[in-house]
Amino acid sequence: DSGVTQTPKHLITATGQRVTLRCSPRSGDLSVYWYQQSLDQGLQFLIQYYNGEERAKGNILERFSAQQFPDLHSELNLSSLELGDSALYFCASSQSPLHTEAFFGQGTRLTVV
């Protein structure tokens, strides 16, 4: 158990819908990262937060947004869902960006039908 909790574990939704994925980082970790794992694109970095502030953006679509709350949990919002958004979404956390060991959650499997 990495200490990073992601909910829900599985999610099935229809095209055009909006979903929210939740991540609770390890106790004491201030940095949260979101990654998408799909068959087409592999594992891709989406976005990074540090202590509530967005720090870096990767290949995140405009239909996707995220935030990190004062209690340090994070949410990834996916809207206007398309079939191609079906993927495994991982959250990872680390003490800070300077700490290179990131601990991954078990992911949320999103299926868009």
Added chain:
Amino acid sequence: AQTVTQSQPEMSVQEAETVTLSCTYDTSESNYYLFWYKQPPSRQMILVIRQEAYKQQNATENRFSVNFQKAAKSFSLKISDSQLGDTAMYFCAFMIKGGGSQGNLIFGKGTKLSVKP
């Protein structure tokens, strides 16, 4: 931009044997980190080993070791005395050191390793 290439989509090895997984990367950065992550069927991403680019000594963690060739931009993973529990997808990953990108991992496509009894 940084890229990571794993040229072996699948590999298999007999239990107790040794196997080497290949990884090459491309970057113009001089300070960075390299990682190998393991993803078993449970889909949990687990850090196997980490190497800092400025360290010439190859990292070792128990049965896992790397061969880091900075000039060739090569970072292979050797698994000795393979065990059934080593069956997993293995991802090579790159991270820039310093600046706003530190913390963000760039992954290769992965190598599926099967350990056979």
